[in-house]
Amino acid sequence: MPNNLVMPRPNEKQRLALKEQHRYVGYGGARGGGKSWFVRWKATLLCLQYPGIKILITRKTLRELLNNHIVPLTQMLEGIARYNQTEKRFSFPNGSSIWFGYCACDADLGQYQGAEYDVWFADEAGQFQEDWLTQIDACVRGVGNFPKRTYYTLNPGGPGHGYFKRLFVDKRYTPEEHPEDYAFIQALCTDNVALMERQPEYRRALEKLPPKIRDAWLYGKWDVYEGQFFEDFRDDPSHYGDRQWSHVIDPFEIPGGWKIYRSFDWGYNKPFSCGWWAVDFDGVVYRILELYGCTDTPNEGVKWTPPQVFREIARIEGEHRWLQGKRITGIADPAIWDGETGKSIAEVAAEHGVYFNPGDHKRLPGWMQVHYRLQFDDKGFPQMYVFRNCKAFIRTMPLLQYDEHKPEDLDTDGEDHVADEVRYFCMARPIKPVKPQIEDGFARSAAAMFLDISREEIQTIKRPRMEVRNG
Ligand SMILES: Nc1ncnc2c1ncn2[C@@H]1O[C@H](COP(=O)(O)OP(=O)(O)OP(=O)(O)O)[C@@H](O)[C@H]1O
Ligand SMILES: [Mg+2]
Missing domain, CATH: 3.40.50.300 (P-loop containing nucleotide triphosphate hydrolases)
Structure with a gap:
């Protein structure tokens, strides 16, 4: 030296x-x-x-x-x-x-x-x-x-x-x-x-x-940290079987009478995300299948064009036993109807027999709906489950961060395509919070994200006036 x-x-x-x-x-x-x-x-x-x-x-x-x-x-x-x-x-x-x-x-x-x-x-x-x-x-x-x-x-x-x-x-x-x-x-x-x-x-x-x-x-704890947008999301393999205290669960056969939805977010030069949902007779939603891929830079060697995406969606719906022959209600990012420079993404979808209703893209009420769905009741049962085969959801949702400048929103630099598509879906079937958490001190849980907005706004968010768009 x-x-x-x-x-x-x-x-x-x-x-x-x-x-x-x-x-x-x-x-x-x-x-x-x-x-x-x-x-x-x-x-x-x-x-x-x-x-x-x-x-x-x-x-x-x-x-x-x-x-x-x-x-x-x-x-x-x-x-x-x-x-x-x-x-x-x-x-x-x-x-x-x-x-x-x-x-x-x-x-x-x-x-x-x-x-x-x-x-x-x-x-x-x-x-x-x-x-x-x-x-x-x-x-x-x-x-x-x-x-x-x-x-x-x-x-x-x-x-x-x-x-x-x-x-x-x-x-x-x-x-x-x-x-x-x-x-x-x-x-x-x-x-x-x-x-x-x-x-x-x-x-x-x-x-x-x-x-x-x-x-x-101070203590180097990795399971909690400031900034995680969906801090209420739990992926606990020890509860995959009993459906308590974990959103991720083992897949099961979907009963015939359950409604099926398809939610979709198109990625302009980014990944697209398509999720299929089953809704049980109590209104609990299950993300059962998904298709996620890149439309620009090759991801694992696959780069999807719009016709390829919708051909694949049509194929899955025609062949998968949970979807075959079902009436499927599609909800998508309203931006897919923009077609200023040619055919819109929605038109390409329709050409392949894949139809959507425009989703409600209001961000704050949408995120609230996702949080309400994720909330566990006192016994540990949430209103949304995710089959463990839905890898893109399980990987990307826990990584999303709060926006530094808009504390009630998430940072859109993150990989948020699954989250957006989940939000459109949740807005199509709005629910009330499981626990009256906002009234009894809104700093306690997920609703802490509203600390920076006024009480009036909270009141309006609490009672979303969305129409239930369904099929
Ligand atoms: N072995 C050492 N001898 C003397 N000073 C040290 C030693 N190790 C670290 N320091 C001093 O302690 C202070 C904190 O160290 P450092 O900046 O490396 O921490 P850090 O872990 O990078 O912190 P942060 O998480 O804030 O980035 C600095 O002033 C650094 O120079
Ligand atoms: Mg340092």
Whole structure:
């Protein structure tokens, strides 16, 4: 190590993380644990140890990169490595380099096309959505004899929350992922001895936060965090069979007399989503089947055109035993009737014998209807169930976040096509809340999302005047 570079003593968790050699290392899980410090030091140590190594450090924005890494590293590496502002990289005399990248939207991914790095540090990786993470991770490659590794520093929350919870907390892997590639080191702010000594009030500041953020940021709890829009949604495999306290359940045969609906959201250059629903004699709804796919960028090799989508919908309805011969009421995003530049999506659907009624697209009352449906009664029975084969619903609904600027709405940057289509469906069969939660203090549950709107608005939302459109 160069003479003038003196590494402060790492704390115990940092020491473990510094020694880690797995292909994917998750580090952190709460605020102030010393994650960014670890990133700067580990990147520097790798550069000194492996002449010629190429390292990438990412954050969501350039400003965050500057504040958290570029400025502190410029001081730390003075006389050791040179920073090139245009290229956003530090070069070491031994040929090693640390590059910086950000990603705040899909277009920023262009920076990483064709790039190669040996080691990637994704600082605050939870701020990235899953497809950004996998696309940037594809850059961790190369022929050099250097370690190939990805370090994710994490706090609960953000668009990547579900992905990291699955990998590092629940440890559930897809067939393509190898469990032996993953290691997780949890670091809480209390593990950061330096910070606790220098700034004991930091912990007290975290303790004063609202309970949910506090649990996530102070105690590193992953099952609750501020920002999840459908926090009432539960996917608990231990209750798939008994239908209590879980929305996701095992599929069953649909009785003949139940009504069947089809809800649809068209994705202009985005995924489309089609859900089929069965409604029992008590009005409880079951999402029984779905079709979800991409209309623009190829998703798992399939890119759907409108005729293909509706041909497939018609095929499923003609062949599947739950739908065959049934009268199916279709509800869709009213935008599918827009046909200014040619044939509308609704026309293409009709050509394939797939018909829809325009859905009610009022967002707030629509979200309220979805929340009412998801509410459990005292015995743990909700008004909406999802068959466990409906993978797109189960994957995307828990990931949706509140909009930062409109706290009562969800952030439309998320993968919200299933949610939109579910909302149109719920608006076609509006119900009253299971529990009178709004009257008795509206900060208690899902209705907390209305904290920022007036009581008058709540009154109107409580009594939706939608017509029941049905067949
Ligand atoms: N081993 C150490 N020795 C001295 N100071 C340290 C050490 N580890 C971390 N620190 C200091 O503690 C503070 C918090 O650390 P850091 O910013 O790395 O935490 P973090 O986990 O990234 O926090 P956040 O969740 O807010 O991003 C910083 O001022 C950092 O320089
Ligand atoms: Mg940090």
